[in-house]
Amino acid sequence: MVKLEDVKTFLRIDGPDDDALIQSLIDASIEYLANAADANIDTSSKLYDLAQKILITHWYENREPVGKADMLPFSLDSMILQLRYTAQDSDESGGAS
Numbered sequence: 001m002v003k004l005e006d007v008k009t010f011l012r013i014d015g016p017d018d019d020a021l022i023q024s025l026i027d028a029s030i031e032y033l034a035n036a037a038d039a040n041i042d043t044s045s046k047l048y049d050l051a052q053k054i055l056i057t058h059w060y061e062n063r064e065p066v067g068k069a070d071m072l073p074f075s076l077d078s079m080i081l082q083l084r085y086t087a088q089d090s091d092e093s094g095g096a097s
Contacts, residue, residue: 001026001030001043001044001048001049001052002026002049002052002053002056003026004019004022004023004026006049006053007022007025007026007052007053007056008022010053010056010057011056011057011060018060021060022056022060025056025059025060026052026056028059029052029055029056029059030043030052032055033048033051033052033055033080033083036080036084037080037081037083037084038083038084041083041084041086042083042086045083045086047079047082047083047086048083050079051076051079051080051083054073054075054076054079055072055076058072058073058076
């Protein structure tokens with residue numbers, strides 16, 4: 001899972017003004033990805049980290065109540081799909097042992 005400083009670097013933010021907002025977006029992204037993909041997704045994977053950063057960036061840059069905020073980037077949809085199927089594969093292989 002990503003840390004506050006990693007996300008701030010990704011967003012190119014230097015100051016602490018939005019730290020509380022960014023941390024709340026990090027926390028929400030964890031829940032969102034668990035619900036969108038699978039509760040058993042690998043949160044230590046690089047793909048998960050990138051999906052978090054893209055989702056957080058999308059939310060951070062689209063804070064208006066109406067507009068693009070509900071339209072996720074295609075690349076994020078694709079990553080969520082991969083995370084979902086990766087989680088299902090690991091569940092199936094884990095149950096076979």
